[in-house]
Amino acid sequence: GLNLSRAIGDHAYKKTSSLSAEEQAITALPDIRTLTLDDEDEFMIIACDGIWNFMSSQDVIDFVRLRLDKKTLNQICEE
Structure with a gap:
């Protein structure tokens, strides 16, 4: 890519x-893609290839989940 x-x-x-x-x-x-989110979706992650080239979707989900209760979204993104 x-x-x-x-x-x-x-x-x-x-x-x-x-x-x-x-x-x-x-x-x-x-x-452009249109997605429908429902009640089962916890969050949506939009990231560049710099993330996806090194982390799987599950790795990113786990990374965010571990930090959501303790950090702001800005802090999580900066990590």
Whole structure:
């Protein structure tokens, strides 16, 4: 996959004049997903590849659960 922060300056991959913005190798158009949360969902975690490349979904859930009672969300995110 493409690491976002490394792609910001890669102009050569964004300027192929024969391609539309959607067809470029790198595009500024976001992928958007709509999810429905229900009462069984404790929380939702939105994270970058810097997290997901090193932690499984369960690892992240466990990390947050262990800290929720003792720390603010800001403190958890900073860790």
